[in-house]
Amino acid sequence: MSAIRPWRTIERRKSRQIMVGNVAVGGDAPISVQTMTNTPTSDAPATIDQIHRCEEAGADIIRVSCPDTASTAALGRIVQAAHVPIVADIHFHYKRALEAADAGAACLRINPGNIGSDERVKEVVAAARANGCAIRIGVNAGSLEKDLLEKYGEPCPEALVESAMDHIRILEDHGFRDYKVAVKASDVFLAVAAYSELASQVDCPLHLGITEAGGLIGGTVKSAVGMGSLLWAGIGDTIRVSLSAEPEEEVRVGYEILKTLGIRARGVRVVSCPSCARQGFDVIRTVQTLEERLQHIKTPMSLSVLGCVVNGPGEARETDIGITGGGNGKHMVYLSGVTDHHVQDEDMIDHIVRLVEAKAAEIEAGEASAFVAAE
Template sequence: MVTERRKTREIRVGSVRIGGDNPVVVQSMTNTDTRDVEATVEQIRQLAEAGCEIVRVAVLNEGAAWAIGPIRNQTGMPLIADIHFDHRLAIMALEAGADGLRINPGNIGGKKNVDAVVDAARARGASIRVGVNSGSVEKALLEKYCGPTPEAMVESALGHVRMLEERGFHDIKISLKSSSVLHTIDAYRLLAGRCDYPLHIGVTEAGTLLRGAVKSSVGLGILLWQGIGDTLRISLTDDPVKEMAVAWELLRALGLRYRGPEIISCPTCGRTEIGLINLAEEVERRLEGVTDSFKVAVMGCVVNGPGEAREADIGVAGGRDKGIIFRKGEIVKTVKGGARLLEAFMEELDSFLEERRKDR
């Protein structure tokens, strides 16, 4: 069982509530040139369809800052402007319609600049995420702690946070990211005991699809299981839309949130007499975009399949010369030969979904 969620203060990013009693929120970041409004809006649309709830966009220059205006006009997704060093870009992005900033106040040029950014955020009703990566820890802290240790990252983050608190600003979220899974876990655990701000969790530079999914799921899974984390991002060197599938499967595995069908399938063995891998992949492909939450089983044995997957709402199992379709372990259809098994199952699945929706 997941440990009781850490109680944090509530903030908002646009229409999305974060922290408090609210569920863990799924976030991503576009990899388009923000100045390309059409491409950025299209990617945000794809992310929204895949389950993204907050999106961050890179703001490298004035053109990118002002592009937030037309992007905001074409999407209802809460937008966070990612700013590094230049406080003017933060103010421009807020004036253009950004709902939040990702910026470290200690890196934007002194008291006057911090005052200006805080004033703009407060006027807009925007939140600020203080984000410390292991590669961005201040030199003095690196020397004090002999490297970008979890302790160094936490002290860095709290130093930035104090600059906002001194100005009476508390709509803050914090992230501490390292490419080391263990450092990431230790840093968030340490920070969770020292403040009540909501935490955005992630493993940075996690890698390509397989490696990034594994590293992120291990690190974030441990933190979420311990009740730590209010928003999350699965960072992949890939299409950001793919981050959504990993994020939602992770939340489902921990029983925290559910979106779309859960697909279970056996790992194949020497008794498997059908192309089970292709069958499972095709069922998964055809269910993309379905947001209803239910359990589907794809099994390779007609003898044990229904029994092993009896908790599935609907399932299919195949043998050499026949296949069966079942609901809650009870056989509802037998299909001779393997050629029509997939289509017969999809027909039954369509009927299942239609019945389910009528009962609502």
């Protein structure tokens, strides 16, 4: 089979690139995964602890809310403790934006048309420019401007795009171009239509999200359908999965969406069957346990876990490590697609974890050697 698979090709929209701290967004930069803390930002230790957990899960950029002076006062300590760029979420209080910029925020989430006079906008732009901050314009179907609701009668793609273009125009009029834009909605059809239209009108990076998506299962499905459709069409430069779940879960789901589309690879990609009466071991519980125990693996690799030999060998040939269920509690292990050895039921999970860890170490060592040789 040819290594070129045109039916798997995603032609990414060409956008200009900005910097959010040390993370490039847009252009040919990897699509970044974002999340947002849910601790009071004024509680710096709790917020820092949550940020570190999100970093461990792979977050590239993390947003924190800054609704008051206590939050912006804690922001400097938080920025210093974080290993990824921090976005300060500002709504209407332009002074919080000034304080956040001075405290080291890498990006301000603020809609310039909502903070009052042109003089205030000028101050925020000056602070962002002086501190090397980007700005994220965040249009949301749930908080559209009153005049647009009166004009269109309800949230619609045209209203979201017009709101975004109004905010963009304000920044452009002040000579500021280090911005990215989101036009989020909880309705998948509305969000996809708005992003698609906006993508045809601007060249700035787009931040994708299906807002208020729901709980872990429902929100994951809704986000995968909405953002997956856009990413498949080449639209999107950074993503945030909005779940009623811990922010680390948002990061993991974000990577799963990107991994499914072949856009980014991180950690173990598990191929597993839904289980049936043919299974030689408890596939459901085995996969649940393996996913939990392999969360620390960051090296991209694939693992197939199939309960029987119907599809097991075929899937195992396509993965780095594979296991298929056999009879009498004895299962076949595949390494690099080739049958290698058997393992007993009671030793299976520990054995697979050791194999994955060893494979990760082997891949990392190979990459390190290649880097040294290139130097």
